[in-house]
Amino acid sequence: MADKAKINIGANEYEVPIVTGTENEQGLDISKLRAQSGLITLDVGFKNTGSTTSAITFLNGEEGILRYRGYPIEQLAGQSSFVEVSYLLIFGELPTQKQLDQFSHDLRVHTLVHEDMKKFFDGYPSVAHPMGQLASMVCSLSAYYPKSLNPDPTPEDRYMTIIRLLAKMPTLISWIYKKSIGHPIMYPNNNLDYVSNFLRMTFGNPAEEFAASPIVVDAMNKLLILHADHEQNCSTSTVRVVGSSHANLYASITAGITALWGPLHGGANQAVIEMLEAIKADGGNIDKWIARAKDKNDPFRLMGFGHRVYKNFDPRARIIKKAADDVLESLGLEDEILDIAKQIEEVALRDEYFVERKLYPNVDFYSGIIYRALGFPTEMFTVLFALGRLPGWIAQWKEMREQKQPISRPRQIYTGPNERPYVPIDKRG
Ligand code: CMC
Numbered sequence: 001m002a003d004k005a006k007i008n009i010g011a012n013e014y015e016v017p018i019v020t021g022t023e024n025e026q027g028l029d030i031s032k033l034r035a036q037s038g039l040i041t042l043d044v045g046f047k048n049t050g051s052t053t054s055a056i057t058f059l060n061g062e063e064g065i066l067r068y069r070g071y072p073i074e075q076l077a078g079q080s081s082f083v084e085v086s087y088l089l090i091f092g093e094l095p096t097q098k099q100l101d102q103f104s105h106d107l108r109v110h111t112l113v114h115e116d117m118k119k120f121f122d123g124y125p126s127v128a129h130p131m132g133q134l135a136s137m138v139c140s141l142s143a144y145y146p147k148s149l150n151p152d153p154t155p156e157d158r159y160m161t162i163i164r165l166l167a168k169m170p171t172l173i174s175w176i177y178k179k180s181i182g183h184p185i186m187y188p189n190n191n192l193d194y195v196s197n198f199l200r201m202t203f204g205n206p207a208e209e210f211a212a213s214p215i216v217v218d219a220m221n222k223l224l225i226l227h228a229d230h231e232q233n234c235s236t237s238t239v240r241v242v243g244s245s246h247a248n249l250y251a252s253i254t255a256g257i258t259a260l261w262g263p264l265h266g267g268a269n270q271a272v273i274e275m276l277e278a279i280k281a282d283g284g285n286i287d288k289w290i291a292r293a294k295d296k297n298d299p300f301r302l303m304g305f306g307h308r309v310y311k312n313f314d315p316r317a318r319i320i321k322k323a324a325d326d327v328l329e330s331l332g333l334e335d336e337i338l339d340i341a342k343q344i345e346e347v348a349l350r351d352e353y354f355v356e357r358k359l360y361p362n363v364d365f366y367s368g369i370i371y372r373a374l375g376f377p378t379e380m381f382t383v384l385f386a387l388g389r390l391p392g393w394i395a396q397w398k399e400m401r402e403q404k405q406p407i408s409r410p411r412q413i414y415t416g417p418n419e420r421p422y423v424p425i426d427k428r429g
Contacts, residue, residue, distance in 0.1 A: 001026070009037055019050075023058055040411045047308070050232075052240065052405065056089060056395050057231040061309035066316065068229055069093070077319050082224040083107065083194050086166060086391035089229050090398060104193070110167035111188035111197065113175070114144045121179045130176045130383045131261040137172045139254040141165065151246035161249050162394055169390055170194065173383050174201035180379070195220045198387075203375060215330040216374050222323055223367060226316045227385050229392025233308075235259035235266065236389075236396050241408040243397045256393045257386050263303065266389070268364040269381040272304035273372065276337040279344075286343050294353045304341075304365030305348060306357070316363040324366045327373050338369050 005028055007014045014036050017029045027050045034040050043049040058067045066073040069088050076085055087095045087103050095103060117140060124133055141164065142148055148161040171188055178185045178201075186201040195217050204210030230236065238259040243252035260266035279289050293302040307314055324338060345361050348354040364385075371381050 007033070007037075009039060012037065019053065021053070022055075023060070034411075040413070042413055046232075046237070051237060051408070052232065052400065052403070054231060054396070054399060055092070056399060057229045057392070059231050059309060061307070061311050064310060064313040064315045064318075066230075073226065073315055074319065077222050077225050080225060081193075081195075082221045082228070082388070082391075085225045085228050089391045089395040090162065106163045107167045107194060108190040108197075110164050111171050111190060113168050113171045117144075117172075118175070118185065121175060124179065126180060126182065128180075129261075130173070130180065130380055131257065131267075131386070133176045134172060134383050134386060135254050135257040135261075137176075138165070138169070138250055138257060141168065142248055142250040145250075148248045148250055151248075158249075158398075162398070165249060165253065165394065166390060169387055170198035171201060173380075173387055174198060176383065177202050177376075177380055180377075193217075195224070213331075215327065219323060219327045219370055219374060222319070223370060223384070224388040226319060226363060226367075227388030227392075229389070229395065233265070234262075236393060239393045239397050240400045240405075243400055244405055244408040246401075249394070249397060252397050253390070253393050256389070260386055260389065261382060266364075266382045266385040268303050268362070269368045269371070269385060270378050272341075272364050273337070273368040273378045273381070275303045276340050276368075279340055280337055284340060286340070286347055290344070290347055290351060294351075302344070302348065302354075302359070304361055305354070306359040307362045310360065310362065311358040313360050314362045317361045317365055320363060320366040320370065321361070324369045324373075327370050331373055333373050335369060335373065338366075341366060341369060 001018070001020060001024075003018050003020070004015050005018055007016060014033065016033060019027050019029050021027075030041050041049070056069065058070070059065065068076060068085065069092060071088070071094075076088075080088075083104055084095060084100060087100060117137065120137065120140065121133070145161065145164060147153060147157045148164075150157065153161070175185045184206055186204055186206060188197050188201060190197070192200060196212050199212035199216060199220065200210045203212070232240075235256040239252045239256040242255040243249070247255075263271040275289075279286065282288070289300075290302070292298045292300045293305075327333075328335060328338065345365070348359065354360075367385075368378065368381050371384060372378070376384065
């Protein structure tokens with residue numbers, strides 16, 4: 001394959017290198033183009049711009065392929081655990097038994113959150129959105145671990161910052177939930193594995209024994225694995241951009257959490273359930289809502305449909321759709337909105353509008369139905385996405401620092417007024 005491309009601008013010709021990845025994806029390296037020609041490239045929303053090389057996640061949107069460090073998502077979701085996948089993403093290889101034991105042990109012994117942080121929750125109204133609270137809490141961790149502020153920590157200190165964040169996130173999320181319903185918080189039980197501990201802190205109460213059902217633990221592991229990384233999406237790019245200024249890990253992840261919050265990104269899982277509820281309350285008239293999604297004068301979009309990179313199917317959605325059926329059946333539950341969701345998918349996949357634009361259900365379309373079956377309220381869905389995405393964000397942040405990437409600083413094409421003199425206020429029309 002060619003390793004250079006030629007760009008002709010007027011009478012001039014410039015050579016730009018072609019970068020080829022291990023899956024033969026190719027990109028033009030235009031980093032020197034401005035110095036050579038005076039021109040930048042313009043790509044609003046980064047629709048066709050690679051911001052980095054990365055060895056973490058491979059995604060082929062045309063063929064519906066997703067792999068973490070080379071391992072197919074279907075195999076990881078079916079056979080691995082969230083803790084093992086976290087290790088894989090962050091350190092690059094599946095752990096040996098000894099490595100996994102050490103990693104799990106380190107995660108177990110750092111689950112406690114500083115007692116003073118409990119007071120922060122007292123300041124929030126009970127209706128405060130969990131994502132806002134989570135972002136504040138994660139950023140606040142930096143206050144308790146000053147070594148994390150060092151932009152060039154020792155490998156041991158960096159490891160501890162990563163462990164603390166992974167270990168404390170379930171505790172923080174469970175406390176956010178407990179505060180929202182006015183129940184006493186639960187402290188971690190470090191005899192339990194990561195997911196079981198999280199479920200106990202969320203759904204248990206201090207006066208009673210609690211053991212999460214294996215069906216629920218399994219479903220939760222699967223959901224977290226499916227969300228664990230997704231290459232350079234909006235929140236991950238945000239983490240890398242913020243981290244490129246050498247901001248600490250807690251601050252960088254906080255930025256990722258806030259980026260995830262929006263309904264076009266992680267917030268879609270909450271928006272999907274609200275949409276399905278609205279359709280149900282409206283009498284379940286699917287055609288009417290599909291027509292609204294197609295109407296350019298109506299801001300309504302079919303939430304949980306469409307993806308920037310998947311143009312065939314989202315492999316995560318396939319796994320989650322099946323898991324939704326399995327979980328509901330295993331728990332002996334029925335949910336009318338699962339039927340509505342399936343009907344919408346069926347109608348949309350036959351509709352020219354969605355076919356032409358290659359709009360398919362994405363990861364968020366069915367995930368909320370499982371979260372609901374597991375007992376989580378709708379407002380918690382996006383924090384669960386954040387819990388799943390955490391190891392991916394950490395892996396990408398770590399890779400970015402190890403690659404010694406320069407500070408992220410895009411350019412722009414200015415379209416405002418040309419130079420003009422200041423007009424004193426009494427002379428303005
Ligand atoms: N409902 C109706 N029309 C849609 C939808 C939708 N959900 N998604 C895209 N379109 C149309 C859009 O109006 C446009 O039509 P036209 O070409 O006629 O103007 C065309 O499809 C292309 O859409 P786009 O907005 O240019 O595509 P994008 O790559 O910028 O946006 C997206 C991707 C995911 C933001 C968008 O599909 C969307 O808003 N989906 C709903 C929100 C959602 O489910 N988000 C979760 C994404 S997956 C989880 C994650 O990783 O964040």
